[in-house]
Amino acid sequence: MRVFGLFVSACLLATAASANAPQLSGNWTVDLSSEPGKPYTKPMVLDLKADGSVQGSFYESTIEGGRWKNDRGRTCVSFRTTDGVGPYHSAACLVGDKVEGQTWAEHRNFLFNWVATR
Secondary structure, three states, rough: HHHHHHHHHHHHHHHHHOOOOOHEEEEEEEEEOOOOOOOOOOEEEEEEEOOOOEEEEEEEEEEEEEEEEEEEEEEEEEEEEOOOOOEEEEEEEEEEEEOOOEEHHHHHOEEEEEEOOO
């Protein structure tokens, strides 16, 4: 009976952990504007898998090595893309109906904060 209770608890936790995954999965428009009045947007497509992996694209580059997790009341993703010269490391969390994130490119010496909407 105790083993069954642990199994049910584990199943409930797994279900709760993936509850926000569908909200974060899908097509997003990332606002990369650096100057007011000069819009600059790029697409982001996130496909959060049940095994915790993330597939899709960001800034028209394929997501490599992506992972997602629902913890501490937030659903977040981290992933890597490349421009063919070096890696871009991105991390973002679902905040209400938008995604707030940042991208770091060491080879370009920048860290950029961004917001994505549907």
